[in-house]
Structures are given as C-alpha cells and as structure tokens.
Amino acid sequence: MRVAVIFDSKYGCTKVIAEAIAEGIKVGGLEDVRAIDVNSFYYRHISDFDVMVVGSPTHYDDATRRTKYLIGHASPNEGVRYGAAFGTRLLREGKGAAMVLDGIMRDVGITVVHDPMDFRVDMKKGPLLEGEIDRAKDYGRQVAERLQES
Numbered sequence: 001m002r003v004a005v006i007f008d009s010k011y012g013c014t015k016v017i018a019e020a021i022a023e024g025i026k027v028g029g030l031e032d033v034r035a036i037d038v039n040s041f042y043y044r045h046i047s048d049f050d051v052m053v054v055g056s057p058t059h060y061d062d063a064t065r066r067t068k069y070l071i072g073h074a075s076p077n078e079g080v081r082y083g084a085a086f087g088t089r090l091l092r093e094g095k096g097a098a099m100v101l102d103g104i105m106r107d108v109g110i111t112v113v114h115d116p117m118d119f120r121v122d123m124k125k126g127p128l129l130e131g132e133i134d135r136a137k138d139y140g141r142q143v144a145e146r147l148q149e150s
C-alpha cells in the first residue's frame with residue numbers, strides 16, 4: 001500500500017506530528033509512506049496513493065482550505081481507498097480540524113480507518129504539549145495495523 005501523510009502547517013507543529021505519524025506507520029509495517037506538505041503536492045499525483053492520512057492546524061474551528069480541497073478531490077475513483085484525519089489545536093472546545101477532514105473523507109467515500117485525532121499545542125505557535133509526538137507515532141502504528149487488517 002502506498003501511503004501519503006499530507007499536512008498543512010503554519011508554525012511547524014502539524015508538520016512535526018505528520019512526520020511522527022509517518023514514522024509510526026513505517027514501524028507498523030508499511031514501508032511505502034511519505035510525509036508531504038500540501039503546498040507542494042500536485043493534484044495529479046492523488047492517484048499515486050492508496051491511502052491518505054491528512055492533517056491540518058485548526059483555524060477558527062476549521063481545517064485549512066488547502067487540506068479540505070485536497071481531500072475533497074481524493075476519492076476511491078482516484079484510487080484513494082483508505083484514509084484517516086488528524087489535526088493540531090490549542091483549545092478543547094469547538095470543532096477541531098481533524099473532525100472536519102474526517103467528515104469530508106467520509107463524504108467522498110474514502111474508508112476511514114481511525115477516529116479523527118487531535119494533537120494539542122500549548123500556545124498558538126507551539127510548542128506541542130509533552131507526549132504528543134509519541135502519541136502521534138502510536139497513532140501511526142495503529143493506522144498501519146488497521147490498514148493491514150482491512
């Protein structure tokens with residue numbers, strides 16, 4: 001399975017989480033995985049991937065425009081069969097980016113293999129709360145395990 005962990009990141013925290021998730025996916029047994037910045041992702045490459053794990057910082061209870069656009073254009077028709085959504089956020093209340101991206105994935109018919117996952121930052125520009133990078137690796141491992149069961 002070819003897996004892309006695609007992220008947007010204004011201050012770098014979501015990028016760090018995406019890279020930890022990709023590492024976890026590898027540890028979980030899927031070698032063909034890459035973390036890719038959505039801003040350098042070419043839409044014609046959507047069909048190069050069977051799985052898209054997509055993440056965004058939470059901006060005003062929402063995901064970024066680019067991540068929403070990307071996942072809105074990925075679908076089983078394009079070859080993207082499986083997915084999972086994650087996000088970073090400061091607050092506990094309100095909608096997180098992960099939940100928004102998860103909803104879009106389901107709408108386009110992607111089989112979602114994990115509940116939407118939020119990772120927390122301490123302040124707007126970071127840092128990530130302690131333990132979040134390890135949690136991201138664990139999440140990646142779980143995603144890989146579920147993909148291999150599916």
Ligand SMILES: Cc1cc2nc3c(=O)[nH]c(=O)nc-3n(C[C@H](O)[C@H](O)[C@H](O)COP(=O)(O)O)c2cc1C
Nearest residue numbers: 009010011012013014057060061088089090091124
């Ligand atoms: C314009 C803006 C709006 C934000 N809105 C929210 C929000 O609604 N809820 C929240 O929990 N965090 C909010 N945040 C904090 C971001 O979630 C935080 O900056 C992000 O997780 C850091 O990730 P990054 O380093 O990848 O950009 C906001 C940040 C910015 C810059």
